[in-house]
Amino acid sequence: MNQDTATPGSVRPGGRTARVRESVLRAAGDLLAERGFAHLDPAEVATRAGVGKTTVYRRWRTPAGLVADLLTEMAETSLPHADTGSLRGDLLANARLVAHTLNDPRQGRVFASLVAAATCDPATAAALRHFYDARLAEWSPCIDAAVARGELPPETDSRAVLSAVSAPLYYRLLNTGDPIGDDAATTAAEAAALAARAGLFTR
Amino acid sequence: MNQDTATPGSVRPGGRTARVRESVLRAAGDLLAERGFAHLDPAEVATRAGVGKTTVYRRWRTPAGLVADLLTEMAETSLPHADTGSLRGDLLANARLVAHTLNDPRQGRVFASLVAAATCDPATAAALRHFYDARLAEWSPCIDAAVARGELPPETDSRAVLSAVSAPLYYRLLNTGDPIGDDAATTAAEAAALAARAGLFTR
Numbered sequence: 001m002n003q004d005t006a007t008p009g010s011v012r013p014g015g016r017t018a019r020v021r022e023s024v025l026r027a028a029g030d031l032l033a034e035r036g037f038a039h040l041d042p043a044e045v046a047t048r049a050g051v052g053k054t055t056v057y058r059r060w061r062t063p064a065g066l067v068a069d070l071l072t073e074m075a076e077t078s079l080p081h082a083d084t085g086s087l088r089g090d091l092l093a094n095a096r097l098v099a100h101t102l103n104d105p106r107q108g109r110v111f112a113s114l115v116a117a118a119t120c121d122p123a124t125a126a127a128l129r130h131f132y133d134a135r136l137a138e139w140s141p142c143i144d145a146a147v148a149r150g151e152l153p154p155e156t157d158s159r160a161v162l163s164a165v166s167a168p169l170y171y172r173l174l175n176t177g178d179p180i181g182d183d184a185a186t187t188a189a190e191a192a193a194l195a196a197r198a199g200l201f202t203r
Numbered sequence: 204m205n206q207d208t209a210t211p212g213s214v215r216p217g218g219r220t221a222r223v224r225e226s227v228l229r230a231a232g233d234l235l236a237e238r239g240f241a242h243l244d245p246a247e248v249a250t251r252a253g254v255g256k257t258t259v260y261r262r263w264r265t266p267a268g269l270v271a272d273l274l275t276e277m278a279e280t281s282l283p284h285a286d287t288g289s290l291r292g293d294l295l296a297n298a299r300l301v302a303h304t305l306n307d308p309r310q311g312r313v314f315a316s317l318v319a320a321a322t323c324d325p326a327t328a329a330a331l332r333h334f335y336d337a338r339l340a341e342w343s344p345c346i347d348a349a350v351a352r353g354e355l356p357p358e359t360d361s362r363a364v365l366s367a368v369s370a371p372l373y374y375r376l377l378n379t380g381d382p383i384g385d386d387a388a389t390t391a392a393e394a395a396a397l398a399a400r401a402g403l404f405t406r
Contacts, residue, residue, distance in 0.1 A: 036323040038241050109322075115377050116319035119312075120239040129380045163381075164394060167374035171366055174318050175373060177332045178366075191367060191398035200394050 023049040024056060025073050028066045033109040037117030037124070042066060067117060068127035070110075075134035081142050087151045087196070090142035091189040095165050099185040102173045112173060136162050143196075153199045160201035164192035226252040227259060228276050231269045236312040240320030240327070245269060270320060271330035273313075278337035284345050290354045291396050293345035298368050298388035298395075305376045306383050315376060339365050346399075356402045363404035367395035 027048035031040050040063040046056040060066045082093035102108045118125040136159050143158035152161075168188045172178040195201060230251035234243050243266040249259040263269045285296035305311045321328040339362050346361035355364075371391045375381040398404060 038323070112322040116322040119315040119319040119377070120241070125380060128378070132379045159381075160390070163374060163379065164371060166378070167370040168367060170374055170378060171370035174322070174377060175331065175369070176335045176366065177328065178362075187363070187398075187403055191394065191403050194398055194401055194403070195390075195394035198397055200390055200397070 020049075020051055020055065021069070021073075024051055024060070024066070025070050028070050029106070029110050032067070032070075032113040033106045036113045037063065037067065037121070040066065062123075064117075064121050064123040064127075067114065067121075067124050071114065071127040071131040075131050078135060078138065081139040083142070083145070087142070087146035087149075088189065088193050090139075090146070091161070091165050091193050092186065094139055094142070094162065095169065095185040095189040095192075096182070098166050098169050099180045099182070102169055103180050108173060111170075115170075115174060146196075152196050153202055155202045156196055156199075157201050157203045161192055161196045164195060164201065165189055223252075223254055223258065224272070224276075227254055227263070227269070228273050231273050232309070232313050235270070235273075235316040236309045239316045240266065240270065240324070243269065265326075267320075267324050267326040267330075270317065270324075270327050274317065274330040274334040278334050281338060281341065284342040286345070286348070290345070290349035290352075290399070291392065293342075293349070294364070294368050294392040294396050295389060297342055297345070297365065298372065298392040299385070301369050301372050302383045302385070302388040305372055311376060314373075318373075318377060349399075355399050356405055358405045359399055359402075360404050360406045364395055364399045367398060367404065368392055 024045060027045045028040065030048065031045060042056045042060065042063060043053050045066060046053040049056070056066075060069060079097060082090045084090050084093060102111060114124065114128055118128045139162050140158035143152065143156055143161050146152045147154060147156055165188050168191075169180050169184060172180050172184060178184070227248060230248045231243065233251065234248060245259045245263065245266060246256050248269060249256040252259070259269075263272060282300060285293045287293050287296060305314060317327065317331055321331040342365050343361035346355065346359055346364050349355045350357060350359055368391050371394075372383050372387060375383050375387060381387070
C-alpha cells in the first residue's frame with residue numbers, strides 16, 4: 001500500500017495525505033480567522049486548499065469535524081514546555097507563549113473563533129477541552145519539577161496553576177478587550193506562582 | 204406628552220416604554236440562551252415579547268442593537284458591590300456572584316453567547332467592554348476601601364484586582380469546561396487578594 005492509498009484519516013508525515021491535511025487545515029484556520037465558525041464552509045475550504053470537495057467532505061464531514069482536527073493539529077504542533085530551572089521562569093515562559101499566540105493577528109482570531117464556536121457546538125466544545133487537556137499535560141512537568149525542587153507544596157494541582165496563568169490573558173482577549181502586553185503576561189505568571197507557593201492550588 | 208408618545212429609546216420606569224423594553228430584552232436573552240447570537244432574529248424576539256415587529260426594528264434595529272441594550276440593562280440592574288469590611292470578604296462576595304451568574308443555566312449561556320458574539324461583531328464587542336467597565340466601576344470601591352484600610356498598597360489598580368477574580372471563572376466556562384464550584388470561587392478570590400497584597404496589581 002503506497003501513501004496515496006492510505007486509509008482515509010491516517011497521517012503519514014510527508015506523504016500526500018499529510019500534505020492534503022496541512023493544506024485543508026491551513027485554509028480552515030484562515031477562514032476561521034477571517035470570518036469565524038459560522039461561515040466555515042467545507043466547500044470553500046476545499047477550494048482554498050486546492051483539494052477536491054469530495055475529499056474534504058469524506059474525511060472531515062462537517063465544519064465541526066474540520067475544527068476538531070485543527071485543534072488536534074494545534075495540540076500536536078504546539079511548543080514543548082519550558083525548562084528554565086525555576087517555577088517563575090517556567091510560568092513566565094508559559095504566559096509569554098500564550099500572550100504571543102493571542103496577540104498574533106491570525107492565531108488570536110482563530111482562538112477567539114474556536115471559543116465562540118464551542119459555546120454553541122458540543123463537538124467543538126469537546127475538541128477545545130481536549131486541546132486544553134493536551135496543553136496542560138504538556139506543561140505539567142514544570143509544576144512537578146517545582147514540587148520536586150521544594151518550590152511548591154506536594155499535591156499542587158498543575159492544571160490549576162497553569163489555568164491561573166492563562167485565564168487573565170484570555171479574559172483580556174474575550175471579555176474586556178484590554179491589551180495583552182508583556183506586563184500582563186508577567187503579572188499573570190507572578191500571581192499564579194505566588195498563589196501556588198501559598199498552597200492555594202493544592203488538591 | 205404622555206408615556207406612550209415618549210421619545211423612542213427613552214426609558215420611563217413603570218411606563219409602557221419600560222414594559223416593552225423589559226419584555227423585548229427578556230425575549231432576546233431567552234433566545235440568546237437557547238440558540239446563540241447567530242440565531243437572534245428581531246422578528247422572533249418581537250413575537251415572543253408580544254410586541255409589534257415595527258417597534259423592535261425601529262427601536263433596536265439589529266441583533267447587535269438588541270444585545271447592546273441587553274448589556275446596558277444587565278449593567279443597570281446588576282447587584283451593588285459588597286461591603287464586608289475586609290478585602291477577602293469583598294472579593295469572595297464578588298467571586299461568588301460571578302460564579303453564581305455563570306452557573307445559572309440561562310445566565311451562563313447568555314454570557315457565553317455574548318462573548319461569542321463579541322468575537323465576530325464589533326458593536327457587540329464594544330457593548331460587552333462597556334458592560335465590564337460598568338461592573339468594574341461598581342466594585343472598585345471595595346479595592347479603594349482596602350487601600351484606605353491599609354490592606355493594599357497605594358496605587359493598586361482596582362480593574363486588575365477585580366479582573367483577576369473573574370478571569371479564572373470565565374476560563375472554566377469558556378475554555379476548559381471545568382466546573383465552577385464554590386472551591387473555584389474561593390480560590391479565585393484568595394489568589395487575587397494575595398497578589399494584590401503583594402503589590403502585583405499596582406499601576
